[in-house]
Amino acid sequence: MSIAELDQKHIWHPFTQMAEWEPLSIVRGEGNFLFDEAGQKYFDGVSSLWCNVHGHANPRLNRALIAQAEKLAHSTFLGLTHEPGVRLAAAILEVVPQNLTRVFYSDSGSASVEIALKQSFQYWQLQGRSEKTKFVRFENAYHGDTLGAVAVGGIDVFHKMFGPLLMHSIAVRSPYEPLWSKDAGRGLELALADLDHVLQNADSIAALVMEPLVQGAAGMLTHPPGFLSAVAKRCAAAGIHLIVDEVATGFGRTGTLFACEKEDVEPDFLCLAKGISGGYLPLAATLCTEGIFAAFLGARSEMKHFFHGHTYTANPLACAVGIESLAMLRERAADVAALAALVTSTARTFDGKPYVREVRTCGTMVGIELGDANGGELPWDKFVGAKVCNIARRQGMMLRPLGDTIIWMPPLSSSKTEIESLRQATETAIQECFT
Ligand SMILES: Cc1ncc(COP(=O)(O)O)c(C=O)c1O
The missing domain is CATH 3.90.1150.10 (Aspartate Aminotransferase, domain 1)
Structure with missing residues (x-):
């Protein structure tokens, strides 16, 4: 056959x-x-x-992959560590916004977003802010296909069917206005006005999640310059986390290594996948600040730690290729x-x-x-x-x-x-x- x-x-x-x-x-x-x-x-x-x-x-990526396969193809990251996982995290932290200091690995873009949502939620719970349970997202957003990621997405054909299964999220108007729209040229102003309205209830909001500069899966809907930084400022002022999903834009796609660089934005969480392993193997990462990480520290008996992890988290083969891929990107x-x-x-x-x-x-x-x-x-x-x-x-x-x-x-x-x-x-x- x-x-x-x-x-x-x-x-x-x-x-x-x-x-x-x-x-x-x-x-x-x-x-x-x-x-x-x-x-x-x-x-x-x-x-x-x-x-x-x-x-x-690619010969360099192939060599990195084969060399790692001859040493260690996989060992769990739950309670153990390994050099490729640690070295890739250190290399990534050199090139992302400097406020980000911690890397939590997973294996798909969807998982990287779910993890950011869960970490943000748990952070606020640990701070005694139990009322902060809601998430804000943009119209036309796409953050993946698992239920948590779908819940903060806004593309009807992908998401509508699963409505009854989803946690509620608050939709804010997208700043993208097509050429033929009556509001063409006013996207930034209208979206920020809508966001300001939503943020009046910031006390009940844990985080806002967004694709920076361009909403990819919705059809490459580009955002007006200045929108990302304006949103970041508003999140900081309102006391909610900013989760930036660079699964699509990360690792050079927009011309710079990360889209955040373009508007000097320091998110509380950064989601990475796709290009992280040069396109060779499933790998993803959710980055956060030291302040967020520190909130989860305590005696084991306090049960503050983050109960989440996937079998292939930080797969050494993927991480070894990722180290080489990032080095090549920096050279080029x-x-x-x-x-x-x-x-x-x-x-x-x-x-x-x-x-x-x-x-x-x-x-x-x-x-x-x-x-x-x-x-x-x-x-x-x-x-x-x-x-x-x-x-x-x-x-x-x-x-x-x-x-x-x-x-x-x-x-x-x-x-x-x-x-x-x-x-x-x-x-x-x-x-x-x-x-
Ligand atoms: C912005 C964004 N986030 C998340 C995802 C989901 O990534 P994955 O397919 O690896 O789960 C995608 C996939 O296209 C994406 O474009």
């Missing part, structure tokens, strides 16, 4: 309508390309769901900044093109929203975004849409020629789809 047939027989894929699923089996990755069973080559235009950093089968900081500028300017060439409704960019993160001939919304159930990506795939370009928004998030090792091929394939696919 072929892999495709076996897949059809046994596998249930994420975010996939299995009744219409046509398997495409990837057998190999090299540099910024993936190869299927038939030997067809594809540029990895979305970095394998936004996590690949330095390309596939100027190249990453240049790539971000190139991807942004390349994407902006789609502005005003037929069937392009809006182009949204944040460094290497791009959303090209498609529209009808008059710039109107496309009927959602025609799945035009998916059709465009399927056409691009036939030209050797691997893309994945979010609704009718075409996403680009190329590996940070992409060349100028590869970015030009990304542009060409997208343009041709849009033209072909609409003619």
Whole structure:
């Protein structure tokens, strides 16, 4: 039986309508390309769901992985420690906002957010602030698919179904306003006014959670400059924690190592995943301040410690690759900044093109929203975004849409020629789809 047939027989894929699923089996990755069973080559235009950093089968990352596998593949972090876990934490703490001093590992972006929510909640309980039980989030937010993360998300198609299972969170207006909105240009002002209103009840609020600069899964909805720092100031003034979710934006995607740098923001919690292991292995981390960490200290009998942990927490293989990946990113900081500028300017060439409704960019993160001939919304159930990506795939370009928004998030090792091929394939696919 072929892999495709076996897949059809046994596998249930994420975010996939299995009744219409046509398997495409990837057998190999090299540099910024993936190869299927038939030997067809594809540029990895979305970095394998936004996590690949330095390309596939990178020799330095491979060496780090193999060297670690020969020493220790896994040992629990519950009550034991190991060098890769400790060294990666120290390396990360060198490059994140300086108020963050502690690293709590897990294995997915969703888990990193759940952990921040639980730690914030428990922190306030330990402080005797038992009334601080609520969380604030933004409209259109996405923080993952486990129930705690879903509870602070706001994308209806992903989250509405599970409403009855979720803890309540308070939604604040997103600062993103599309070009065609009557409130275009007023997003920052309106969102901050809504936030100010919500923060009048800050006594009952533990934390606010947000994606910095861009709401990725909602379709790369970009925030006005200054919004992140304005929110941070308000959280500090209101006495609530700020949880910044850099699962998507972290490790170079916006052109700087972290989005927080762009607005000099020091969050109380920082959530990291995806690029943390260069896109090789599942790894995540929730960072917090020494003050938050210290609140959990005491005699064991006081039962103040944080009762949470996953079997593969701080997996040494993932951490060893993460150390090498971060070192490479730091060495290549100027190249990453240049790539971000190139991807942004390349994407902006789609502005005003037929069937392009809006182009949204944040460094290497791009959303090209498609529209009808008059710039109107496309009927959602025609799945035009998916059709465009399927056409691009036939030209050797691997893309994945979010609704009718075409996403680009190329590996940070992409060349100028590869970015030009990304542009060409997208343009041709849009033209072909609409003619
Ligand atoms: C901002 C953000 N947070 C959390 C997640 C969830 O990460 P994971 O899929 O690793 O659970 C994602 C995934 O796309 C994300 O974009």
